[in-house]
Structures are given as structure tokens and as C-alpha cells.
Amino acid sequence: MQRNAFLIVILFFNLHLFGQNSKLAPSGLMCDLMRVNRDGGVIIYNKTPAFSWLLSSEVTKQSAYQVLVSDNLQLLNQDQGNIWNSGKVSGSKSAGIIFSGSALKPATSYYWKVKVWDGRNIQGRYAEPAVFKTGKIMAEYHNPSYQLEVTGTQPVKFKLRDKIYLADFGKDAFGQMKLELSSDIGGDTVVMRIGELLDVNGAIDRKPPGTIRYAQYTIVLKKGTHVYQPEIFKDGFNTKPAAIKMPEHIGEVTPFRYCEISGYALPLKKSALTRLAVHYPFDEGNSSFHSSDATLNAIWDLCKYSIKATSFLGLYVDGDRERIPYEADAYINQLSHYAVDKEFTIARNTHEYLITHPTWPTEWNLQSVLMAWNDYLYTDDLRSVAHFYPDLQAKTLIGLRDSTGLISTLNGKLTNEVKASIHRGTGNLKDIVDWPLTTETDGFVFTKYNAVVNAFHYRALVIMEKLAAALGRSADEAMYHQQAAEVKLAFQKMFFDAERGIFVDGMGTDHASLHANAFALALGLVDPAQQQKVVGFIESRGMACSVYGSQFLLDGIYDAGDADYGLSLLTSKTDRSWFNMLRVGSTITLEAWDNKYKPNQDWNHAWGAAPANIISRKLMGIEPLSPGWASFTVKPQIGRLTSASIVLPTIKGAIKCSYIQTSRSFDIAIEVPGNTSAEIHLPIKVGKRFEVILDGQHVKTVMHGARALVSNVGSGKHKLSIRSLF
Known part of the structure; x- marks a missing residue:
């Protein structure tokens, strides 16, 4: 009897351990950001591909991993990596893991798998093997793509x-x-x-x-x-x-x-x-959104479908009329694609194509740097940035800077050497601000020194500082930090009208447009003391910009904390709205708000799909804090909505989050993916005492502006509530 009891205990222990190990087994294996499986791999061309995997939300933290790569599936099934055995590598990184084994041969199938250890150093099981195939010609760096x-x-x-x-x-x-x-x-x-x-x-x-x-x-x-x-x-x-x-x-x-x-x-x-x-391959089930506002739901559906439908060429293009990639289109398309599918290759391929095939608008060349940052932030894969680093340096357009501390295409600095550095050949650059010029620039006055151009220049320098830091280029990091600070000082000196408290369009004019102020706000050039008047002016102008400009208008409005105004723009039913696109009968976002604002427009322009990313990033408030979503922020700004829920794909897995709002409380239910953590900013009622409950327990919070901050919410399912106390 005692022996049987002992055997039962051992069996129970082994079953429990197997269950724990099963939860630790990685899934969702990707090679070079491509989904792979045992039956049918993808073709990659990099001599040193990158690996990534998912962990269950029940795995709070990965403390180590081991990757095996073999050219023989039988060997791999015997836990032998004859091409690469990484050994036990300490760290939480589970994306952008660079291959470091024997040289890969062209036109060969390779099998790989990975296991991890959790925060308690418990070892998990290996993932199911995945396969990738090498191309006939291998390169030091070459981003792959799916077949249409x-x-x-x-x-x-x-x-x-x-x-x-x-x-x-x-x-x-x-x-x-x-x-x-x-x-x-x-x-x-x-x-x-x-x-x-x-x-x-x-x-x-x-x-x-x-x-x-x-x-x-x-x-x-x-x-x-x-x-x-x-x-x-x-x-x-x-x-x-x-x-x-x-x-x-x-x-x-x-x-x-x-x-x-x-x-x-x-x-x-x-x-x-x-x-x-x-x-392009698209997984409808990777994302969803629903709220208490039917119009907002329909707009999100419109934008999500637009991302899928306009991917028909395998690169982001401006629409059917031209079928040409443009940086401004690609920037919005990139962020919106990240918001609706776990897909990174088409965004990266388009971004890299545009580095060597740039278009003519000054600001849009600068947006290549913004796209490079998004690529790294969402994937934790630095290879693209490292490969194109000299090009990205040139794309800051620092070569156009003069003694004013600002850049201009009209100061004699746009030499053939500068053009060649950004792959423009003999083509000129020209400031654009917004498009079409005749209907969507809010009367912007173009001068030699342009506020919108220099706002993008500033943001590009700020991003290059971050990218230089990520690459370990400390001298460049310090240089870009200094340059950004100098541009901000010059921007404030040259463009800020202290008497009115707003920004003008350029040097030599007192005209102040929506664009001069909205781009300054969105790109980080408005000081806290200036914000109230700048936001007030922006809101007085309404939607006086194109569908492209709306991306930055909404970014700025939500960053300034005016959720009610942001929601009013998203759900507007004027002829300058996404609802109008539905009303006229389109099922893909338009090139312009209405035919009357651009008579030659087409009905299939993804640059009109900004709400796909604005809803997830700003209204739901979910954005990566560190590369590869190792940590992220949750900062709800749902305005008058009483409820909202989202499934947001990331390289670490889906974030599932829902909000319920009443006059006295704000409730959050969230599933944080494995190997990540969240910083949750809870809205508070001004002047009200409140309590915060996390998973049934009262918790202390730190005030962060007008919000109560709950830090380091780890992987798993959680419920948070903030309640007013009367």
C-alpha cells in the first residue's frame, strides 16, 4: 500500500512537471521574421538569419534559451544541432536572435528548435521543429518576402x-x-x-x-x-x-x-x-477591435481591410493610379499593418526599397529614419538598421543645415553630393507639407525655412540618437543628441510666436497653419508650457489637413491628452472623415476625404488608414516601450466610450485588452504575453480620492501626470480597477 502511494506521488509530480514544461515550450517560431513550420518552410537569403519565438502568457520571464540548428531532422529530433548549438544563453531576448553557427549552404533545408528556462531557472521542453530553406544565392544581408x-x-x-x-x-x-x-x-x-x-x-x-x-x-x-x-x-x-x-x-x-x-x-x-x-499573406484572426461606438468599429474594420487589400504588389504603394511606393504612404501603412497583423516583412521591404528609391518631397525622405526606428522597435531586429546606417545618417538631411541651425532645400546646400548620399541622383527635393497642396495645407505659406520640414528633421535626429545607442556607436549617439538639441533651440527661436503662443509656418511669415503646429506637437517640439495654446489653436482648425496629415494630427492630440477631441475626429461624420469614405460606398480607405478635395483620387489608398494604428496606439494606448515589446505601455484614452476591447498582434504574441468605464470606475482586463511586462497608466478623476485594485488586491501607485501608474505588470491575465472614493 505504501509503495502504491509513493508511486502515485511520483506520477503526480511527473505530470505536474510535464505540464509546467509544456507551458514553457516555445511556439510561433519565425526565421528572418517569416512564419515557418515543419511541413513547408520559407526561403531566406541571409548568411546569418535571425530567430524569434513566442512564450505562453503563463511564462512570466525567460531567463535563458538554447537554439539548435541541423541539416538533418533526425539529428534535431535527437537534440543534436550539428550546424549550430547555441548552448544555454542567459537573457530574456526572444526575438532577433542572430545565427552564429557553421556556414549555411545555398539551396539547403535546415531545421531548428529552441527551448527556454523561466525566471526560476526551470528548463522547458523544446519547441516543435521548424524549417527554413536557403536561397540559391546567399547574402550578408537580404530581407526575404512571401509569395503573393x-x-x-x-x-x-x-x-x-x-x-x-x-x-x-x-x-x-x-x-x-x-x-x-x-x-x-x-x-x-x-x-x-x-x-x-x-x-x-x-x-x-x-x-x-x-x-x-x-x-x-x-x-x-x-x-x-x-x-x-x-x-x-x-x-x-x-x-x-x-x-x-x-x-x-x-x-x-x-x-x-x-x-x-x-x-x-x-x-x-x-x-x-x-x-x-x-x-500579401494576411491572418484575419490576428487582430480585432470592438467598442461601444458603432461608427468607430466600422472605421477600424475599414482600415484593417485596407491594409490587406492594398498589399497586392508585395510592397506598399500609393494606390492603383500610380502603384509607386512613397515614404509618407509607407510610414502610415507600416504602423497600421503592425496594428492588424503579425507581419513585418512587407513593411521592412518597402522601407528598404525607398532608401534607394526615394521620392521628391523633403519631409518624406526624412520619414525613412522614422520607419527604421519603427522596424527596430516592433521587431527587436537591428540588422536592417546596421546595414543601412550610413544611408539613414544621410536621410536626416543634416547636409542641408546652415548657420541658422535649420535645414532648407533653398539655401544652396542641396548639392549633387547631398543628392547622391540619399540616392536622389540628379533629382531635386521639394517641400510638400501635405497633399494636395491646393486643398489640404490650411493656407500654409512656403518660405526658405519651413517649420514642418524642420520638425521632421528634429525627429530624425532624435531617432538617430536612439539607433546609434542601440548599435553601440556612442560617439554618434552624443553627436545626434547635441544636434537635436541645437535644432530644437533654433526651431523655437525661428518659428514660435510668443505673443500668440503658437508656431508660424516659416521664417518671414506670420501665418500659422494647422500643420506648423500639429507636426511640431506630434514630433516633440512643443514645450509643456506651450502646449495649452498650441492644442487650442490646433483644435480651432478642425480637420484642415489630408488623410495623410491626420496621422500626425491625431498623434499630437492624443499625446497631449485630449481623448475627447481625438475621438470626435475619428468618429466625425462630416465630409472630411472616415465615415464619409463608408458613406460614399468605398470599402478601402480613399486617397482623399472626398472626390471634391482631389478630383483624380483613387479608392484604394492605405495612407488613409491611420485609424488602424491610432486606435491601438493612442485610443487604447498600447505602445512598445522597448524593442520587440519586451515592455510596453497601456494608457487608455477612450474619451466618452463606455467600453472597448482589442486583440493586438506583436512579435511576442497577442496583447488582449478590454476597458469598461463608468462614472465612478475604470476597469481593465488584460492578457500580457509571455516574456513581457506592462506599465499601466490608469485615468483618474480630477480632485477625487481613488483606490486601485490589481487581481483582487489593493496596490499602491505612483502618480504620473494625471494618471495612476502601475509598473511591471508581468505576463499573464490580470484585472485592474480604479474606483473613485466619495
Whole structure:
């Protein structure tokens, strides 16, 4: 009996230990930011790839890891890494782990796995093996990419009216049509029309405004039943040399939501029509958002889908009219893509493409530095920054600085040498502020020294200081710190109107636009004592900027703490709003607020999708504090909302967070991913005594501005409440 009891205890202990080890087993293995698995790996080209993995939210902290890489799966299953055995490496880093084994051979499959130790030095099980394949040619640095995907969908609505079949696919997409049609005789013709917009009669608009797409195709039927896939017409404008081209194996695509079929003699079933939508791999389940405001929910859905739909070329482009990458578009696209999917390669590839293929606006070249910081902050992978570091230094445009302490493209400093350093060739730079100039710059007065340009210059220097520090370049770090401080002093001296308490557009003008003030606020140039008047002026101007400018307007407003005004802009129903995009019938964000503000606009511009990242970063207040989300902040700014919840993908795993707000309390339920920690800033009622409860226990907090700060909330599921005491 005693022996049986002893065996039961041993069995229980072993089962408990197995359960603990199972929780410690990593998952979600990625190589060079690509998702991999045992059955089908991805192709990588780096001689020294980087690895990352996820840990369960029940794992508070990783204290060490061990990576094994083998060219033989059987050896790996025997825990032998004949290509690389990292040994036990102390540290919490679980992203951007650089391979350091025997030289990888081209065109070879490699298998790898990882195990970790937790904060108590308990060893976990190895992850399930993953595979990656090397390309035929290996490089010191080369970012990989996925193949484009083609998704077949059938109409969500289908009807026959006046002998014309109308198929509605529910949402716009870049794609082609595939039809299964029959003919008893052969030689008869069918007309297929596809388009993005319906006219007032409910038919596809044959003459849509701007660059809203419409096309008509004639199909000559063969006898019997056959599948037809009309070849999409090439557009002369968006296939110019600077445009990104569709891969030949897919062929040309065009954006459309609707398809009409006329002249078909037989009954036509909905199942006979398939739209083949092309997009970069996208996992719909990686993100979600819901709040007590139906308009806000619809806008988030619009923006999330826009990120997926506009990825059809494998790089971020400005829309269908040109199909050219632009830095300003890519910056918004990058942040918004991070907010809706755990995908980093298309953002990095676009950013790196633009480093060597820059566009003409001065400010947009500066945004390459901002994108480099985002790439590192969200991935904890420094290789791109290290590889392009000299280019990023040039992209600060420090070569345009003169004795004023500011930069200008009109001071004689824009030499061929400066142009070459930023890969502009002989092309000039020109200040842009916003676009279109005629309707979206709030009357901005362009002068030799431009406040918006220099705001971006300042921010680029601040970021270069951080990147230099991350690379261990201490001399550069100190230099950029000094340069940023000097630019801020010059900016304040030259552009701040002390009498009015706001910033003017440039030297030599007293005109003050929304842009001069909103960009200064968003990019860190407004001192605390100046903030009230600057914010007041910004709010007096309304949405006097483009869909692009709204990114920085909202960043600044939320950073200044005016959640109510931020929410009012997000949910506005004027003609300068995201609701208006839905109202006019688009399912992808527009290039401009309305056709009247840009008559040639297209209906598929992801630079209009700022709410995707503003909602997660500012309204829900969830942003990385340290690279790779090792720590992050939670700072709710939900305004009048009574509830809001989000699933936010990160390289460490999904952050799941929900808020419930009443007149007396604010409740947070959050799941912090494994191997991360959160700093939670709880809103307080001014002048009210309060208590904070974390997981059923009263906790002491530190005041951080007008918020109660709870630091170092570790991995796992937590509930926090702040309640007013009367």
C-alpha cells in the first residue's frame, strides 16, 4: 500500500512537471521574421538569419534559451544541432536572435528548435521543429518576402435585373474574374463589366469620377462548358518604369467590387462567378477591435481591410493610379499593418526599397529614419538598421543645415553630393507639407525655412540618437543628441510666436497653419508650457489637413491628452472623415476625404488608414516601450466610450485588452504575453480620492501626470480597477 502511494506521488509530480514544461515550450517560431513550420518552410537569403519565438502568457520571464540548428531532422529530433548549438544563453531576448553557427549552404533545408528556462531557472521542453530553406544565392544581408496569395471568393449578393446579372463581392479587391460559362452553339458573346462604384440606378458606373476603376470585356464562348479568365487590361499610367509590376505568374489585376454579366443566354448561378483577389499573406484572426461606438468599429474594420487589400504588389504603394511606393504612404501603412497583423516583412521591404528609391518631397525622405526606428522597435531586429546606417545618417538631411541651425532645400546646400548620399541622383527635393497642396495645407505659406520640414528633421535626429545607442556607436549617439538639441533651440527661436503662443509656418511669415503646429506637437517640439495654446489653436482648425496629415494630427492630440477631441475626429461624420469614405460606398480607405478635395483620387489608398494604428496606439494606448515589446505601455484614452476591447498582434504574441468605464470606475482586463511586462497608466478623476485594485488586491501607485501608474505588470491575465472614493 505504501509503495502504491509513493508511486502515485511520483506520477503526480511527473505530470505536474510535464505540464509546467509544456507551458514553457516555445511556439510561433519565425526565421528572418517569416512564419515557418515543419511541413513547408520559407526561403531566406541571409548568411546569418535571425530567430524569434513566442512564450505562453503563463511564462512570466525567460531567463535563458538554447537554439539548435541541423541539416538533418533526425539529428534535431535527437537534440543534436550539428550546424549550430547555441548552448544555454542567459537573457530574456526572444526575438532577433542572430545565427552564429557553421556556414549555411545555398539551396539547403535546415531545421531548428529552441527551448527556454523561466525566471526560476526551470528548463522547458523544446519547441516543435521548424524549417527554413536557403536561397540559391546567399547574402550578408537580404530581407526575404512571401509569395503573393490568390484568394477565390464568390459574390455575397447576386441578382438578375433587366437581363443583366449583378454580382456584389461585398468589398473592393485587386484581382481578376473567373467565370464558368456554357454555350450550346459556341461563338456567342458575353459582356463582362467590373467596377468599384454603382451609379444612381444600381448598375456599375460606366463613367466613374477620378481614378475609380471600371472596365468592360467581351468574352467569345466556346461550345460546351468552360472556365474563362479574361486578361485584365494594362493601364498605361500605373505600369510606367517607376511603378511596381505584378509578377508574371499572376498577371495584371484591377480593383473592383462589382461584376456584371450581360448577353448570357442560359441561367447563371452565383457559384459560376469567382473573384480572384491578390494580396500579401494576411491572418484575419490576428487582430480585432470592438467598442461601444458603432461608427468607430466600422472605421477600424475599414482600415484593417485596407491594409490587406492594398498589399497586392508585395510592397506598399500609393494606390492603383500610380502603384509607386512613397515614404509618407509607407510610414502610415507600416504602423497600421503592425496594428492588424503579425507581419513585418512587407513593411521592412518597402522601407528598404525607398532608401534607394526615394521620392521628391523633403519631409518624406526624412520619414525613412522614422520607419527604421519603427522596424527596430516592433521587431527587436537591428540588422536592417546596421546595414543601412550610413544611408539613414544621410536621410536626416543634416547636409542641408546652415548657420541658422535649420535645414532648407533653398539655401544652396542641396548639392549633387547631398543628392547622391540619399540616392536622389540628379533629382531635386521639394517641400510638400501635405497633399494636395491646393486643398489640404490650411493656407500654409512656403518660405526658405519651413517649420514642418524642420520638425521632421528634429525627429530624425532624435531617432538617430536612439539607433546609434542601440548599435553601440556612442560617439554618434552624443553627436545626434547635441544636434537635436541645437535644432530644437533654433526651431523655437525661428518659428514660435510668443505673443500668440503658437508656431508660424516659416521664417518671414506670420501665418500659422494647422500643420506648423500639429507636426511640431506630434514630433516633440512643443514645450509643456506651450502646449495649452498650441492644442487650442490646433483644435480651432478642425480637420484642415489630408488623410495623410491626420496621422500626425491625431498623434499630437492624443499625446497631449485630449481623448475627447481625438475621438470626435475619428468618429466625425462630416465630409472630411472616415465615415464619409463608408458613406460614399468605398470599402478601402480613399486617397482623399472626398472626390471634391482631389478630383483624380483613387479608392484604394492605405495612407488613409491611420485609424488602424491610432486606435491601438493612442485610443487604447498600447505602445512598445522597448524593442520587440519586451515592455510596453497601456494608457487608455477612450474619451466618452463606455467600453472597448482589442486583440493586438506583436512579435511576442497577442496583447488582449478590454476597458469598461463608468462614472465612478475604470476597469481593465488584460492578457500580457509571455516574456513581457506592462506599465499601466490608469485615468483618474480630477480632485477625487481613488483606490486601485490589481487581481483582487489593493496596490499602491505612483502618480504620473494625471494618471495612476502601475509598473511591471508581468505576463499573464490580470484585472485592474480604479474606483473613485466619495
